Amino acid sequence: MLKKVIEYVDYDDVPRKETFYFNLTKAECVEIEASATGGIEKYVEKIVASDNNKEIMSLFKEIILKAYGEKSPDGKRFIKSQELRDAFAQTEAYSVLFMELAENSGMASAFINGIIPKAATLPAQG
Secondary structure, eight states, X not given: OEEEEEEEEOTTSOEEEEEEEEOOOHHHHHHHHHHSTTOHHHHXXXXXXXXXXXXXXXXXXXXXHHHEEEEOTXXXXXXXXXXXXXXXXXXXXXXXXXXXXXXXXXXXXXXXXHHSXXXXXXXXXX
16 A cells, blocks of 8 residues: 655645555456556556557556545555545646656656555466
């Protein structure tokens, strides 16, 4: 799980500093892996090599929103829903994070590594 503090200015021009959580379960990683031809790693390599900014941005958006959620107060659940994703996507915090990842490959890599479970071993595609 990745805990990320994001500073942004809201739509009332109020500076904010909030903590957001992002996580992919092992099952979600397997789903993503299975949905990409040749696996997610080859898919990302292909997109980056093609320099297709539209696909790169689409992939960032998909990963950010798929990983976004809220921890339950007791820490037993990481709650995700389309409603929560939509609400987050409508904030400037999302915009700040998106631009941070789009403009800095090191931060993008750290984000991806932070949301993938430590013990996640994805099956080989082939």
